[in-house]
Amino acid sequence: MPMKSDLRFSLPTPAQCGEMDRKASETIGISALMDRAGWAVAQAIRARFAPCRVLVLCGPGNNGGDGYVAARYLERAGWSVQVAPLAPPREGSAAFGAAAQYRGRITDFAPENARRADLVIDAVFGAGLDRPPAPEVVAVLSAARTLVAIDLPSTVNGTTGAALVEGPDYRMSVTFVRPKPGHILYPGREICGELICADIGMPEVCLEAAGPTIWLNGPGLWHVPAMSPEDHKYRRGVVSICAGQVMPGATRLAAAGARASGAGLVRISAGEGAAAYCLGAPGLVIDDGPLKTLLEDERRRVWLCGPGLTEPEVAASLPLLLASERIVLADAGALGWAGSEPEKLRGVSVITPHIGEFTRLFGAPGDDLVAAAREAAQRIGAVVVLKGAVSVIVSPDGRVALNDHASPALATAGSGDTLAGVIATMLAAGMAPWEAACAGVWLHGEAGMRAGNWPIVEALDAHLGDARAKAIALACEI
Ligand SMILES: NC(=O)C1=CN([C@@H]2O[C@H](COP(=O)(O)OP(=O)(O)OC[C@H]3O[C@@H](n4cnc5c(N)ncnc54)[C@H](OP(=O)(O)O)[C@@H]3O)[C@@H](O)[C@H]2O)[C@@H](O)CC1
Ligand SMILES: [K+]
Structure with a gap:
């Protein structure tokens, strides 16, 4: 609490x-x-x-x-x-x-x-x-x-x-x-x-x-780890992302968001599609081995599954991640894969549906978004980030944060992939799921406000580092 x-x-x-x-x-x-x-x-x-x-x-x-x-x-x-x-x-x-x-x-x-x-x-x-x-x-x-x-x-x-x-x-x-x-x-x-x-x-x-039990989202409600002289890439945190073969853009946006918000290392598990990810972004590590082998590396605790994935690709990855008890953020394709059976997502730590994805999973939320998101979080035992003009971030224990620290500039394709990457970075930095989700949503909002008028989604990345520094400074002031 x-x-x-x-x-x-x-x-x-x-x-x-x-x-x-x-x-x-x-x-x-x-x-x-x-x-x-x-x-x-x-x-x-x-x-x-x-x-x-x-x-x-x-x-x-x-x-x-x-x-x-x-x-x-x-x-x-x-x-x-x-x-x-x-x-x-x-x-x-x-x-x-x-x-x-x-x-x-x-x-x-x-x-x-x-x-x-x-x-x-x-x-x-x-x-x-x-x-x-x-x-x-x-x-x-x-x-x-x-x-x-x-x-x-x-x-x-x-x-x-x-x-x-x-x-x-x-x-x-x-x-x-x-x-x-x-x-x-x-x-x-x-x-x-x-x-x-x-x-x-x-x-x-x-x-x-x-x-x-409802809070206005902002730094001080949670604390994002600051840079430290003792940092190394594993301490800062490794984000692993399941990649698909058909829609590499979403995965790349998520990876860029994760890196820009301070992940120590971002790895893309691309299997046979590795070639599509090897161009550009030299700081990214692309893995072409089977997921099962990659999961033998215990340092790879945090996984993002869903952006850019087809349903068969989710079926081939998400159950494996859950079976190996990883911290999983499920978004986009992973939510579609669950269809109207949200229980299939049990075991993930965070889901990030927009209202359409939420409705397909849990049914229409009606007038009371907080109550609907609370019920959903309890049902699957995961943090639910219901994205919107005011995002509702709910923990299965009933805590709710409302985020109005956002800009309409974020309402553009790919913005959700960037957000998923940022939240994954907060998880990899060791934050608990609700706090990580709250922080990620705030940082994403702050980057949107800094990115000027009508930014393309890639423009958010340039502001995520400063957004994180601001969150750290504001939390210290309180
Ligand atoms: N919290 C604070 O810090 C402070 C709060 N303060 C103030 O107190 C306010 C809350 O006061 P409150 O509890 O007396 O309720 P309030 O809104 O006046 O309404 C109750 C009355 O309306 C009636 N009623 C309701 N709906 C109805 C309807 N549709 N149609 C018809 N009737 C209806 C209801 O009737 P009943 O349901 O009993 O039939 C009852 O008679 C709060 O908003 C703030 O302004 C400050 O003074 C001090 C510090
Ligand atoms: K009134």
């Missing part, structure tokens, strides 16, 4: 936020937190908008309570404010107290009022949203010209990022303590607009008590 010091990477789910709130009510008290939350919302708005007519839509729970506080602070700053309650807060609740302290104007929860306002603050539902909001609520939100959400848009599932109904996009969302998974995962990420996360002084013990 990530350690307590890693809480800064945590992405608590709304259910875990409920736990955090319960713990907070025993210590600092919800009213104090609510006051800071509403104040943070008012400050974020004042920093980004000129004074204007504001309508605050307040629901019956604590999200509504934050809304009353924000209304009070904006009014105190001289803004023209009205509050439209959907329903009154429960008597005796913190939100009830916040509503009582707001002495300004109240109006109807109606589309025409939203239309008249310059800025509408959505404090209807936040972490407590557990079912689609009623059409009347959506109609009022949709009438707004400019929308700011407190915590979460009232249409977005904070756990999955799914839109519970079709609704409007927001200019900004102000959340507290830590972002929630729904702020990071699509489509929630897009609906939220600019995301501000305010520190409201939540005691760390409360966040710890929430027991988060």
